[in-house]
Amino acid sequence: MTTKQISHSKNKLWMAAIKPPMYSVAIMPIWIGTAIAFAEKKILNTTVFLTFLVAAILILAWENLSNDVFDSETGIDKNKHHSLVNLTGKKSLIFWLANLCLVIGLLGILAIATWQQDPTVIIMVLVACSLGYMYQGPPFRLGYQGLGEILCFFAFGPLLVPAVYYSQTQTWSVASFAASVIVGIVTSLILFCSHFHQVKDDIAAGKRSPIVRLGTANGAKVLVWFTASIYPLSLLLVILGIFPVWTLLSWLSLPFAFKLCRHVQENHNYPDKVSNCKFIAVAIHFWSCLFLGVGFFIG
Structure with missing residues (x-):
């Protein structure tokens, strides 16, 4: 292998370790909570929006970095070449870098709470962070019991989206809680898909992920219902008058939903082929969250 090929391979590993596409998980709840606040109250505090956005990205970086550290302790990542701990060989450095991201992120949320003289937002984000820690952190490691998707649903959905709405309005909204359910589902979907290709490693490390429990074939069937659920739910919320009709623009994500379900059903038991399903x-x-937010702005 040439030096150029080795360099290209390392670059790919670093990009896989950093996971740039995954940071939409942090961005979209901020986008939707802010969009609903603007739609309902005609309020858009750009300072609060940008502060919350940067804080959310930093807190997700903490989550990703600390998960690499905690997974390195259980041995589940021994075959994961794009783990930052495996790439650097410096577990302590990654751990303290993770904690630095968390502290700076929480300081941003604390700044919002201070501006508003109201602790509500920082309390909700701290609860979400606690769920994130319990996912992989000792002594809990609830992700190893197959509870990761539930924790993910609440942390990124019903806790985060209403918190963002509250940061703009200091009030509550039925629409923000309803939208948070959709955001929670599609966020948990990413985590659910991440298990299909690592069943052997999960079993070896004693991790009872949903796919370990269900098997890949049944998991692929559950995935179809899991993925499909957001579309009739958004339609129902439009019919009930909770969402504006323009939020049905989120259905433009349907081609990706069909692609995901077909891809996993065909390749669920081929780890090398199914490994990209989380992307x-x-x-x-x-796309579903982007257009959902656009629908609120238009509506």
């Missing part, structure tokens, strides 16, 4: 799930998350 298709990221595309569903990004």
Whole structure:
């Protein structure tokens, strides 16, 4: 292998470790909560929006970095070449870098709470961070019991989206809680898809992920219902008058939903082929949430 090929391979590993597409998971709840606040109250505080956005990205960086550290301790990542701990060989450095991201992110949320003289937002974000820690952090490691998707749903959905709405309005909204359910589902979908290609490693490390429990074939069937659920739900919320009709623009993500379900059903038991399914799930998350927010702005 030439030096150029080795360099290209390392660059790919670093990009896989940093996971740039995954940061839409942090961005979209901020986008939707802000969009609903603007639609309902005609309020758009750009300072609060940008502060929350940067803080959310930093907190997600903490989540990703600390998960690499915690997974390195259980041995589940021994075959994961794009783990930052494996790439650098410096677990302590990654751990303290993760904590630095968390502290700076929380300082941003604390700044919002201070500006508003109201602790509500920082309390909700701290609860979400606690769920994120319990996912992989000792002594909880609830992700190893197959509870990761539930924790993910609440952390990025019903906790984060209403918190963002509150940061703009200091009030609550039925629409923000309803939208948070959709955001929570599509975020958990990404995590659900990440298990299909690592069943052997999960079993070896004692991790009872949903796919380990269900098997890849049944998991592929559950995935179809899981993915499809957001579309009739958004339609129902429009019919009930909770969402404006323009939020049905989120259905433009349907081609990615069909692609994901077909891809996983055909390749669920082929780890090398199915390993990219989480990135298709990221595309569903990004486009459905983007257009959902656009629908609120237009509506």
